[in-house]
Amino acid sequence: MPTPSIVSQSKGPNQPNLAKRLLFPNSTGDIPPLFSSPNTPPELTAEVYDFIALALRAFVNPWWTKITRYDKQFLPDITRILTHVVRALETRVHGRDLAPLVFRDVPTIVTQHYRDYRNAEAKANSSYASGGALPIPVLFHNLQPHMAVSADGSIDEEYMRQIIDHILKSCLPPEDYAPDPERFVIREIVLKILLKDVIPKITQPWFIHKIILDQLGQDDMVLPESRPESPAASPLSFHTLIVVFLSAIQTLSGTCLAMINAYKQAVSTIKRVNQTPTRPPISRRVSTPLPVPLSPSISASSSVSSYTPSQDTTLTSNPPSAPLTNDYALPALYLVSEIFSTQARMAASSIMHPLLLLAVSFTPFLDRQVATLPFDASADVVNPRLLPYLLMQALSPKLLLTTIRNAKRTLFPNGYPAPPPIDPTLEEQAQMRARLLAYRGKSGWVETHILPLFLGPDPSMTLATAIDPLSSRECNVHLIMLLLDCIIGTLFPELWGQ
Known part of the structure; x- marks a missing residue:
């Protein structure tokens, strides 16, 4: 049997990869950078290009x-458009303050989802339900x-299509946005992935249960209700x-080492938090402040979907204001x-x-501190704190x-x-739900001392009450759409009229 030559063995690694063959067929050098940041790892650029090549090939x-x-x-033209979109999104992510979104807006929306579901369940x-004729969704x-979600959980495709088209319009140069074919292809691919693949899957109650079980690291077997009998004391x-x-002594030394x-x-x-450099002044529009509630009980739909900013007002003289802090720990x-x-x-x-008292007491350290410059009321100096730093x-x-x-x-386990x-x-x-309700942690001390205090005498009933608001696909679609609106509105505030 003839052995392969050295030339044939060394030819494999030198062959251009899929991204270079499909996306840059006329390029002889390395693939161009995808991200605008110079500190981006090269392996990240290669992985993103590979993902784009697999998606376009499929x-x-x-x-x-x-x-x-x-x-x-055609494929290189689509890649060029995607490069503009990725760089524009990168610039917007770096230029936006994501701490209010993560620590304040998202917990508030999820909290309101739980309250509305329990109110609907009570009715x-x-x-209110026409004598029980109306279902909970x-x-x-x-x-x-x-406006984009019906009572049965179906999403208006035109609503999502307009949002994607606006994102492309904000990210692309005019000469790349004007041609319709490439833009329509990208828009319909993103629309198909969101409405046909992603959202229908992540809104299923069993999928949420599976994610929670994976994060908890629980085994596939249901935990026994009764603990094994301990052996007789010697x-x-x-x-x-x-x-x-x-x-x-070993336990005490281990505890001391952990504390140290x-x-x-x-x-x-x-x-490291105190040595974090202060962010440069951020110019902002001076507008009439909106009333801030004492608790996150505002309807998420009114705060996200139907929010309209107030009219700008001109201030003639602005005395130096005290530093302002955002309550980032309380919503969670x-x-x-x-x-x-x-x-x-x-x-x-x-x-x-x-x-709650500790969170309020440590607010100046946990949250981001914003101080208005005395000589410019339209600029803020941002001092990062613990939660934004993390x-x-x-x-x-x-x-x-x-x-x-x-x-x-x-998505592409074998390249397709x-x-x-x-x-x-x-x-x-039902088995996944049973495993979730039977979870008691990995420590017997936590099960016997902590869980009865926090979850009550019947932890399974408390856990069932905790996951019931996520047991309706139609209601979960509302939650996902509100979160999606909030994320897009943070990155593209012009959609909110700001």
Whole structure:
């Protein structure tokens, strides 16, 4: 049997990859940079280009090759448009303050979702539901209407199409936005991925249960209701005392080492937060301030979908104002309190109230501090604090690289779109819910001492109450659309008229 030559063995690694063959067929050098930031890792650029090449080969190349076999410039033109979009999105992400979105807007919307669902559930068998004739999704839709979502959970395609078209118009130069074919192809691909693949999947209750179970790291087997009986205690002896004494010393030393390590990490983090350079003044429009509620009980639909900014007002003289802080820690605590209904149990309320007091006490350190310059009322100096600093550390290129790799592995496992996965049966969905309700943590001490205080005497019932507002696909569609509106409105405030 002839052995392969050295030339044939060395030819493989030198062959151009898929992205270079499809997206840059006429280029002889390296692929051009995709991101505008010079600190972007090269592997991130390669992964994003590879993902774009796989998507275009799967969704565009099959029907385009039937139209013409000789035009090889269509895919490079789409790549050029996508490059403009990616760079524009990168600029907007770096130029926007994402801390209010992550720590304030998203928890408030989810909290309002829980409240509206529970209000609709309470009205299900009353005269508000026409004597029980109206289901919970219809009642929820009446409490939280959205112009693009119907009561049965269907999304208006034209609404999403207009949003995507506006994003392309904001990101593309006029000469690239004017031609219709490339822009329509990109718009319809994004629309298909969102409305046919992503949103129908992530709004399923079983999919949410699966994500929670994956994050908790729970096994596939349902935890037993009764714990195994402990062996009979051995008679007290000198050997037993020595073992207990040494075990206590080991536990104490381990606890002390953990506390020392936590203290060092806390001191190091505090130093890094305080040494974070102050952001340059941010110009802003002086407008009439909106009333701020004491608690996040505003309807999410009115605060996101139908928000209209107030008219600009001119201030002749503006004295130096005191530094302003945003309550970034409180919305998350309100969300936890609403999910687990801590106000209905005295022990849980006694735990949440000190946490709220601590969050209020440490607000100047936890939240972002904004000080208005005395000589310019339209400019702010932003002093980052702990929570915005942690967000900046979390939103790193490494996270984006991991996300792109997971998406490529999931959507294109063999280089081509994977067959649609089979949805779990009703029995499998019930098993996932049972595993979630049976979860008690990985520590017996937590199960016996912490959970009864926070979740009450029946943790399974409390957990069932916590996941019930996510058990309706139609209601989950409302939640996803409001979150999507909030994210797009943060990156593209011109959609809100700002």
